[in-house]
Amino acid sequence: MADRIFNFNPGPAALPLQVLKEVQQEFINFKGSGMSISEISHRSALFEDVLNDAIVRFKRLLKLSDNFKILFLQGGASSQFFMVPMNLLPEGSSADYINTGSWAKKAIKEAEILKKTCNVIASSEDKNYSYIPKKFSVNPSAAYLHFTSNNTIEGTQWAQFPDGGGVPLVSDMSSDMLCRSFDASPFGLIYAGAQKNLGPAGVTVVIIREDMLERASKDVPTMLRYSTHADKNSLYNTPPCLAIYIVQLVLKWIEESIGGLDAMERRNREKADLLYGYLDSTDFYRPTAEKDSRSLMNVTFRLPDEDLEKKFVAEAGKVGLGGLKGHRSVGGCRASIYNALGLDGVQSLVDFMKTFAQKNG
């Protein structure tokens, strides 16, 4: 570890060292092909093995039934903000949205740009998005209910997913995908940019239930239709092969080194308990999310004043604790403790926080 830091970046974020080493080791000559993974054809058996292994592992980890397809797309979650209404919201129908933060708001905005009818049935904007709304009623005729499972900037997360009462759930899980087990059966579509829990920036995972595929009207461009990519197993055009390969290695790491999603969740809860436990034990640091809405992935907190926050981030950086600055839109501090970061990283952070509080309290 001597030359590596503990990386609390919100995304792009830490990747398992074991995965990075495997990429490095076979980067010039992938599986004896005499080529880099970046140089092989996306239509070769070598690459299809990578792609299909990633799909099988994803389905196994999430216990998905056969009527779900896994797609590897490009353009980030930001592109899903418009692709979801473009594909799933036909003329004359409406969708429900829950506004829990900056990214949820952007998803709503893109539906509106497309002149789609979306009803914001709940919002926590009244209290700076510090909580997950509990009371709302879903329109039974809604085409889907969209929510953001984890709010990276505000540090909140749905402890239990909303009940759509039969309306298909659609969720942006960019910042907590594969952090825990959940029942995928009420979902019509789930999307996640890879650069937090899954791999490098440059690939977006979309999990789509088959009955959602054919809702798009005929004037949607070919590349923007989910059915295009589902029909061709994400090989309609050249996919981001290198990024998909790294995702495959991360999935293998979760299954074979961590021991699956339940073990992953235990590890994540242990990390979060350690950090929130310390935060609750001191007045120097003030966590910003309400207790029952706290995120397992992004722990947001304030210090007594902004000068101390700057000092905190700077001094942490000097001792190998990186990426602790809060998002520029909200300020403060944030420790992103995604899947790849171990308990040792959180323990080091807590130790540093204690010393810093003693010196500056």
Place this chain on the structure above:
Amino acid sequence: MADRIFNFNPGPAALPLQVLKEVQQEFINFKGSGMSISEISHRSALFEDVLNDAIVRFKRLLKLSDNFKILFLQGGASSQFFMVPMNLLPEGSSADYINTGSWAKKAIKEAEILKKTCNVIASSEDKNYSYIPKKFSVNPSAAYLHFTSNNTIEGTQWAQFPDGGGVPLVSDMSSDMLCRSFDASPFGLIYAGAQKNLGPAGVTVVIIREDMLERASKDVPTMLRYSTHADKNSLYNTPPCLAIYIVQLVLKWIEESIGGLDAMERRNREKADLLYGYLDSTDFYRPTAEKDSRSLMNVTFRLPDEDLEKKFVAEAGKVGLGGLKGHRSVGGCRASIYNALGLDGVQSLVDFMKTFAQKNG
């Protein structure tokens, strides 16, 4: 070289070994940051240096004037097929297209799906796209003239770009970007998927003239507007950082190891002359493109029959000459001799072809 092959893949394609080695060497700890390039923030100074260096090198290589912007987008050239008309073709105007092959045809199809008016002013479909049309007249009121500078599948290339007579040129240069010098001033927009001459799959370079940026109507989704990415220097959302970094190293290789675009072009002409020279000297192999339309990048040819073609591809593979199969839509053989492939690779191929012809002729 013992463990590397000569890679004639059409894309994803060969990358310079020197670039692959540099990626490998600093993959676990980028520039002493204690993080991988895949783990650092896209908003960090470290990554912005990579991004801006790539932009500066691109502009310098192509001698672009200051009114051009370089964007790094996702979704491949296939996404540009619809983004170009979506952004550059306002209601009530029309664009001219030249149909020189499979990809040009797809570009036309996407404009039509958007119900845009596009006039196909020339086509070489009458002769299986074996030539570049010479006679056509551009509508002076066209919003742009779209053409495919190099036709990867058919092995043809524009020796001289069409004269738009003042109408802005728009070109898909996915398979010949940076293979030679050219005057960019008549262009409104140029796009290229990276996975042939520029880097790994997963990033698309768009070169856009500033006056093209504001043509899009307000109902275009944020992520699909060129202006969104131009305004934020490709950092509106998380870009494909790893792919951009590899592109930057490829650009550095062209400038510092090859010696710039004129040297690159000389090298490419030498390679193409060697291969076409041999093809013209034998009756066993039959090049498919007309002489004045031949591509410097994709050399397409047939053997006396399909069984021999299969045998040719298989035996070449066994001696470390990979990727020689023609595109499934046209059959035959194809040697893609992109920037990263050296003269030694072409010489090895010609030597193998001579022996194969002697044995099977």
